[in-house]
Amino acid sequence: MKLFLVTLLLVSCWALASATVLQWDADDLTFTTKTEALIEGSFMPALSTAPMARIHFVTQPSALTITAVGDDDAATTLPSLSVLDYGSFTRIDLALPTPSTFLVASAPLPSNVPTYIEFSAADDNSAFSALIHALPAVDPSTKHGVDDNLDVFLAIAAKFNAFGISQQVVDQHFISEMIPFVQSPVAASLIRLSIALARAGIDSLSYPSALPLHMTALRTSTHRPDVSVDVQLVQAINRARLNNTIVSSGETSTDVTNLGCSIGNVCGNTCYGMCGKGCSCWSWVCGDCGCHLGCMQHDCCCSCKGMMSGCCLNVAAVRCAGYNNNCQP
Numbered sequence: 001m002k003l004f005l006v007t008l009l010l011v012s013c014w015a016l017a018s019a020t021v022l023q024w025d026a027d028d029l030t031f032t033t034k035t036e037a038l039i040e041g042s043f044m045p046a047l048s049t050a051p052m053a054r055i056h057f058v059t060q061p062s063a064l065t066i067t068a069v070g071d072d073d074a075a076t077t078l079p080s081l082s083v084l085d086y087g088s089f090t091r092i093d094l095a096l097p098t099p100s101t102f103l104v105a106s107a108p109l110p111s112n113v114p115t116y117i118e119f120s121a122a123d124d125n126s127a128f129s130a131l132i133h134a135l136p137a138v139d140p141s142t143k144h145g146v147d148d149n150l151d152v153f154l155a156i157a158a159k160f161n162a163f164g165i166s167q168q169v170v171d172q173h174f175i176s177e178m179i180p181f182v183q184s185p186v187a188a189s190l191i192r193l194s195i196a197l198a199r200a201g202i203d204s205l206s207y208p209s210a211l212p213l214h215m216t217a218l219r220t221s222t223h224r225p226d227v228s229v230d231v232q233l234v235q236a237i238n239r240a241r242l243n244n245t246i247v248s249s250g251e252t253s254t255d256v257t258n259l260g261c262s263i264g265n266v267c268g269n270t271c272y273g274m275c276g277k278g279c280s281c282w283s284w285v286c287g288d289c290g291c292h293l294g295c296m297q298h299d300c301c302c303s304c305k306g307m308m309s310g311c312c313l314n315v316a317a318v319r320c321a322g323y324n325n326n327c328q329p
Helices: 002-025 073-077 126-133 150-162 167-182 185-199 208-221 231-241 293-305
Strands: 028-034 039-044 055-060 063-068 080-085 089-095 099-105 116-118 264-266 269-272
Touching: 028 185, 039 185, 039 208, 055 185, 055 208, 063 185, 063 208, 080 208, 089 150, 089 167, 099 150, 099 167, 116 150, 116 167, 126 150, 167 185, 185 208, 185 231, 208 293, 264 293, 269 293
Parallel strands: none
Antiparallel strands: 028 039, 039 055, 055 063, 063 080, 080 089, 089 099, 099 116, 264 269
16 A cells, blocks of 8 residues: 555656646747847747736847737737836836836936936927937847946936926836736746746857846746746756756855855845745856846845835846945835
8 A cells, every 4th residue: 555655646746747847848939030139939838827928029138029919809908018228227118008118227326316217207398208219229239338328318317307207106107007017918928938948048148138038037027926937847947057056945045156246135035136036046047046236136126125116016127237235225
């Protein structure tokens, strides 16, 4: 009887593991372009407990576009996300389906300079609109420095302040616009897409064009506990990437220094600074299971300032680097 129970348990574990592999193998991932400077394709997860959508994706070192695709009316009502990095700030376009456009600063700013600037906040003022729509052209196929185009953002912010537009209103509107996206089937598919790409060997080191997609998916996963991510599958990807080094949640919570920061226990987050979902490291995003300032700064936003803070809900990100490791809740 004991032997029968042990055998049954082993068979059940094998069946569960096989089902997980088959589930991910059945994902529909196709590419139209796959280079270091550009990856484009479509994706539809096979099975999930959370609602999913077929998505079209275009990712470059400094840009990302995610849209729902389909022949039915439902696809046209789902949100889309477009991100373009200017270095010191990011342009975020959301369609929910009504379009909204924000400029979001990533560089440290004086206290009187707004972090979020919304295009529609001043559409009735031709002078402001002209300044906004005259943004310089940037090459999305290259990475931009963290201080690039800071003078452009400061000039727009000065006009923004001069028109007396309420920063608090814009901050709250940014939050209210991001929530429908992170809760959407499009966002759920984006999380699964990142793992599907990692399984296919498309990480941010081999393909710099994949970083905005992986980083945005990782940040989005913070808000989607309903999107199941198989921890054993993630660990298998990590082992394959990191020369079979064992990566477990216990080991990734140790004090690993990298890029001017170290993983620790801050604001109740025991893996503060690590790029991963909880304490499950996503090594394909920034290359390892160490600390990266880009992930630490988002951890500060979510763990110390709150999940509903604007900077935590700002899931759009294109780099692993950051400015400093000083968290100011």
